Amino acid sequence: MASVIAGKKEKVQLRPGQRRNRRRNVRAALLFISPWILGMLVFTAWPIFYSGYLSLTDYDVINDPTFIGLDNYAQMLQDPKVSLALWNTFIYTVVSVPLQVLISLALALLLLRVGRASGFFRTAFYLPNMTPPVAIGIILLLIFNGHDGLVNEILEVFGIDGPAWTTDPDWIKPGLILMNLWTLGASVIIFLAALHNVPQEMIDSARVDGANSWQVTTRITVPMISGTIFFIFIVNTIASFQTFTEAYTAYFGAGGTTYSTDAALFYVIYLFQQAFEFLHMGYASAMAWLLFVIIMAVTAVQVLISRKLVYYEGGR
Amino acid sequence: MATRADIPRTSTTPSARLNDPDALIPSDGVEPPHRPARPSHPVTGGKRRRRMMGKIIIGAALALATLMFIYPLIWLLSASFKPRSEVFDNKLIPETFTLDNYVRVWQEAPLALWIGNTAIVTILGAVAVTISSALVAWGFARFRFRGRNVLFGVVLATMMLPGAVTMIPRFLIWDGLGMVGTLTPLWAANLFGSAFYIFLLRQFFLTLPNEVFEAARIDGANHWQQFWRIGVPLCKPAMIVTLIFEFQAAWTDLMGPLIYLRDSSTFTVPRGLKALVDQFGVAGEFAWEIPITASVITTIPMIILFFVAQKHFIKGVATTGVKG
Numbered sequence: 001m002a003s004v005i006a007g008k009k010e011k012v013q014l015r016p017g018q019r020r021n022r023r024r025n026v027r028a029a030l031l032f033i034s035p036w037i038l039g040m041l042v043f044t045a046w047p048i049f050y051s052g053y054l055s056l057t058d059y060d061v062i063n064d065p066t067f068i069g070l071d072n073y074a075q076m077l078q079d080p081k082v083s084l085a086l087w088n089t090f091i092y093t094v095v096s097v098p099l100q101v102l103i104s105l106a107l108a109l110l111l112l113r114v115g116r117a118s119g120f121f122r123t124a125f126y127l128p129n130m131t132p133p134v135a136i137g138i139i140l141l142l143i144f145n146g147h148d149g150l151v152n153e154i155l156e157v158f159g160i161d162g163p164a165w166t167t168d169p170d171w172i173k174p175g176l177i178l179m180n181l182w183t184l185g186a187s188v189i190i191f192l193a194a195l196h197n198v199p200q201e202m203i204d205s206a207r208v209d210g211a212n213s214w215q216v217t218t219r220i221t222v223p224m225i226s227g228t229i230f231f232i233f234i235v236n237t238i239a240s241f242q243t244f245t246e247a248y249t250a251y252f253g254a255g256g257t258t259y260s261t262d263a264a265l266f267y268v269i270y271l272f273q274q275a276f277e278f279l280h281m282g283y284a285s286a287m288a289w290l291l292f293v294i295i296m297a298v299t300a301v302q303v304l305i306s307r308k309l310v311y312y313e314g315g316r
Numbered sequence: 317m318a319t320r321a322d323i324p325r326t327s328t329t330p331s332a333r334l335n336d337p338d339a340l341i342p343s344d345g346v347e348p349p350h351r352p353a354r355p356s357h358p359v360t361g362g363k364r365r366r367r368m369m370g371k372i373i374i375g376a377a378l379a380l381a382t383l384m385f386i387y388p389l390i391w392l393l394s395a396s397f398k399p400r401s402e403v404f405d406n407k408l409i410p411e412t413f414t415l416d417n418y419v420r421v422w423q424e425a426p427l428a429l430w431i432g433n434t435a436i437v438t439i440l441g442a443v444a445v446t447i448s449s450a451l452v453a454w455g456f457a458r459f460r461f462r463g464r465n466v467l468f469g470v471v472l473a474t475m476m477l478p479g480a481v482t483m484i485p486r487f488l489i490w491d492g493l494g495m496v497g498t499l500t501p502l503w504a505a506n507l508f509g510s511a512f513y514i515f516l517l518r519q520f521f522l523t524l525p526n527e528v529f530e531a532a533r534i535d536g537a538n539h540w541q542q543f544w545r546i547g548v549p550l551c552k553p554a555m556i557v558t559l560i561f562e563f564q565a566a567w568t569d570l571m572g573p574l575i576y577l578r579d580s581s582t583f584t585v586p587r588g589l590k591a592l593v594d595q596f597g598v599a600g601e602f603a604w605e606i607p608i609t610a611s612v613i614t615t616i617p618m619i620i621l622f623f624v625a626q627k628h629f630i631k632g633v634a635t636t637g638v639k640g
């Protein structure tokens with residue numbers, strides 16, 4: 001574990017000078033971490049409690065909060081937009097996260113086989129991650145445009161009459177999911193790093209035993225990096241539940257839209273609208289707590305599943 | 317000043333290796349030395365042909381993927397040089413090449429102001445979070461005190477907390493301070509460190525050999541000097557990763573500016589870009605060339621940042637994954 005300045009934990013007889021030293025150490029340590037303690041109390045701990053309290057009130061910023069018990073939560077159950085937003089977010093996550101994991105893993109496995117050239121591809125794959133999400137929302141509207149967008153023009157080459165990706169409610173989510181795949185370069189890099197850590201001896205000995213590439217990949221490499229796969233799965237799921245910027249840029253905001261954007265109403269977008277457009281701060285706080293509970297529950301389930309599926313070197 | 321190479325590298329244990337980003341990933345573009353191209357089987361003619369085919373297929377697949385990742389950016393850049401009537405012609409090379417869009421976007425929007433605002437938020441935020449997170453990480457890595465592990469557990473727990481939970485009370489804090497509408501809320505919270513970076517930097521500090529600091533202490537260096545003169549220079553790579561990650565996060569953030577900025581003169585570039593989409597794109601006058609050109613202007617600094625600090629980005633991203 002961490003090598004530390006003060007001695008071991010077990011009781012040792014200390015000379016007074018040493019004791020003073022140790023006290024001074026503690027004071028120095030607290031000084032170093034004091035910014036975080038302060039920030040945590042002001043910007044995390046207090047907000048958590050206050051948000052919990054607000055979720056039990058009716059609050060519009062101008063008038064003082066009025067306590068209304070669990071009314072916000074009861075109202076959420078009946079609000080069709082909450083269930084719609086939850087459903088949208090759920091579908092989006094369930095489709096896009098596995099796709100992301102599969103494609104980025106496949107790309108990383110391919111990169112493993114091109115040797116020196118992988119540096120170039122890695123750069124190319126990562127560039128979309130540098131694009132501001134607002135710009136990604138704009139690119140989405142442009143290249144998925146139903147009339148003369150790039151995507152439909154390419155589909156036309158193959159004789160496919162592309163859908164109205166950005167206006168047809170049935171196709172808005174597929175468009176967002178495809179656009180989201182554009183930024184999976186970060187996952188590719190993480191997978192590639194994990195793949196480089198798989199001991200070569202293992203692969204060599206399997207080869208000597210007559211395993212072909214497919215067998216090596218499915219029986220050795222992928223199980224060996226299952227911990228990383230699981231990590232990407234969880235992180236992407238949590239991020240996906242909180243997706244906001246791209247969809248908000250493309251389908252919401254001051255401009256207003258002439259067509260229905262219910263299909264792109266994700267949970268955090270609705271929460272944001274409730275809080276900062278309708279000033280229903282109490283209701284939005286309750287929504288935030290529901291989101292928190294859902295994310296915790298989903299993560300817990302994923303951890304439970306992973307216990308069965310993930311291989312940890314040397315056990316846990 | 318001591319450099320990384322001057323320090324005897326004692327970090328050969330697996331756990332130390334895991335904490336050292338340098339050890340995790342081969343340096344940029346170079347394969348790890350222990351990975352031979354292929355085990356040396358006797359190769360028959362048929363096998364060689366199959367292997368050749370395999371190489372071609374892999375190459376084609378990767379080339380196609382590259383095209384998909386790069387082309388939308390090229391499309392955007394190309395469209396920004398086209399007149400309005402040709403924006404959607406999907407041609408790689410503009411038929412009519414024009415710089416009018418760049419002139420117009422400069423006239424239509426206070427772009428210089430927006431870039432200035434973004435630069436303020438980005439630089440202050442990135443510098444603040446790097447220094448404060450390094451201080452805190454140092455406190456957790458180099459000292460042992462009662463409650464340390466509990467406190468560090470709290471650091472990790474705050475990473476799991478969805479931003480939505482604290483979003484509203486934080487807004488009320490800044491509202492109470494009368495700072496809604498100013499740029500301060502967008503960066504000032506960074507003065508108190510950020511859980512993810514604290515974690516990242518602590519991992520890095522833990523890999524430093526104790527002997528160095530022991531020697532410095534005997535030579536009379538106090539805690540601050542040990543941190544500032546030895547720890548920080550030795551952990552420059554991790555500090556740079558923190559700096560550029562936060563730089564990117566601050567430059568591209570939309571939600572913060574949506575919440576805190578009211579007047580167009582205070583906008584950051586992403587917030588301004590959103591305003592331009594609303595005004596000229598979605599429901600406006602369909603002058604898409606304006607948001608397109610503004611998108612290019614917003615994106616280019618990030619692309620430059622990436623190419624300047626590419627090695628650090630790749631290492632940083634790879635390290636965040638291995639912590640899992």
